[in-house]
Amino acid sequence: MENNYDLIIIGGGPAGLTAGLYGSRAKLRTLLIEKMLAGGQIATTDHVENYPGFMTGSGQKLTEIMENQAKKFGTGFIMAEVTDVHLAGNEKIISTSQGQYKAPAVILAMGTSSRKLNVPGEEQFLGRGVSFCATCDGAFFEDLPVMVVGGGDAAVEEAIYLTRFAEKVFLVHRRDALRATKVVQERAFAHEKIKFVWDSVVDEIQGENLLERVVVKNVKNGRVKEIAVNGVFVYIGFLPNTGFLSGQVQLSENGYIIANERMETSLPGVFAAGDCRQKLLRQVVTAAGDGATAAFAAEKYLEELR
Amino acid sequence: MSTKLFEVNKENYQEEVVGSKLPVLVDFWGPRCAPCLALMPEVEKLALEYAGKVKFCKLNATENRRLCIDLKVMALPTFLFYKSGEVVDKLTADEVTKESVCDRLKSFV
Structure with missing residues (x-):
């Protein structure tokens, strides 16, 4: 048989x-x-x-x-x-x-x-800005600002990868330190295009046809702010x-x-x-x-x- | 035996996809998109199976970025299904598997 x-x-x-x-x-x-x-x-x-x-x-x-x-x-x-x-x-x-x-x-x-964010807007903008695969989708965001969510190896490595295309990469992490391998962390800290947003989680993803901004909340002081990006890459485990x-x-x-x-x-x-x-x-x-x-x-x- | 997919781009998209009399499937791919490349041989087999009923096209997204954004395609792989010039169905990112493409094709024809 x-x-x-x-x-x-x-x-x-x-x-x-x-x-x-x-x-x-x-x-x-x-x-x-x-x-x-x-x-x-x-x-x-x-x-x-x-x-x-x-x-x-x-x-x-x-x-x-x-x-x-x-x-x-x-x-x-x-x-x-x-x-x-x-x-x-x-x-x-x-x-x-x-x-x-x-x-x-x-x-x-x-x-x-990949674990999802489970926040409003995530499903709506899947394939129109929300991504779980930087190598697949990174090139769409040439000269645009993007966000990476997470603090482990995958998040930090893909943030570095995205700097090839993106104008700026916001790395949003819920703690005040990364979990990624030290050598990877060092590269990210040294990169001028990567901006760290510490102690923060994503509250909502917003836009019209395409993704335009992300509402981020600081978990320590509860403060909420909007960050203008066109892509969100999710690496939260x-x-x-x-x-x-x-x-x-x-x-x-x-x-x-x-x-x-x-x-x-x-x-x-x-x-x-x-x-x-x-x-x-x-x-x-x-x-x-x-x-x-x-x-x-x-x-x-x-x-x-x- | 597999058949190659018809290559479309920003120059011929209007004519070959939007203007097609046959229903059209467009496979948006990129050279760095591993799932796209893994799926391509299966899509080529489907193209053979649906020959004469559905026109199978592929579009290299990295070379046609502006067109993709106009079509609101910002993730790979993405499949758009066209009938008489209108998008009637879409599969994107992790919705895309060999099974989901097969299923949507069945209801599409």
């Missing part, structure tokens, strides 16, 4: 791609299901310089190499959305927009999605893409999958890898490590089943 595999991986970011590489090299019939973009979130990152062995380059380039490497050893790829899963028992069933797939072992590597699991494996309070050192979840034959797993550090390098471990553990699991 062409829809039967040894190992099915859900999610095509660095965790899933590495699991594909290791699964295929272990001679497991391996299928990777990705709904949109093989490479995952990092593929939309302009600049990766903390993945060892890859000095510098775009996330797209890095994940293209990973994808080709997995394909070279035989990982099958389909672009489909997973609609339902049945993970208990020896035969796991994955239902997708492109049909049903079965395997005795599954690796969950769905990653995370992430939410795990674990909704469709509907409680079949144990999740943390925040919805991340709980897995042990072998990447085993609460269900036999079901493994987790990458950003969707409860863990300390979410980076390409740790995702790749998870993917390798998960595929190795899946291989051992399958050997014992036989």
Whole structure:
């Protein structure tokens, strides 16, 4: 049966791609299901310089190499959305927009999605100024003022990226210090186009046809002000893409999958890898490590089943 | 086999898209937009499937920025669906998946 595999991986970011590489090299019939973009979130990152062995380059380039490497050893790829899963028992069933797939072992590597601001105007101006992807949309804002919301690596790195186009970049952060890696912080502080708006959160996004201004509130003194910008790039954290699991494996309070050192979840034959797993550090390098471990553990699991 | 999408730009948009007798789908993309590039081969397959029923166009947003802003397209990927010169449907940013494009095409034709 062409829809039967040894190992099915859900999610095509660095965790899933590495699991594909290791699964295929272990001679497991391996299928990777990705709904949109093989490479995952990092593929939309302009600049990766903390993945060892890859000095510098775009996330797209890095994940293209990973994808080709997995394909070279035989990982099958389909672009489909997973609609339902049945993970208990020896035969796991994955239902997708492109049909049903079965395997005795599954690796969950769905990653995370951007957290939204949930303020008035955000939905209205999505695609007309509100963006979650600076590399996709940055060029529209040539010589215009923009805002980045957030204080982590993604926020600060994308603020720096946007200075290539934008006239000015306001970085709005709810605290008085950044969380981003020190070397990234230093670059941002040294950049003349980046203006920091500390201790502040977005209250409302306003405009007519296109986005024109953002109402920002200072959380310490309650003062409200308007900042004239035409774009708002939101990087205020992430939410795990674990909704469709509907409680079949144990999740943390925040919805991340709980897995042990072998990447085993609460269900036999079901493994987790990458950003969707409860863990300390979410980076390409740790995702790749998870993917390798998960595929190795899946291989051992399958050997014992036989 | 895939077919290439018809390339439109600020010079021919009026004639090829707005003036088209067939319904038109315009795929707004950019060379730095990873999701756009990932989706393009799937859109090319759809173009083959809908040949003769829908005209499939693509527009490089980075080279036609002013036109995009006039069309209120400020995010990639974006798909605009035209009938008799009017935009009748739109998919943008994270609404865009292979599934959503397929679904909208079905109700569009």
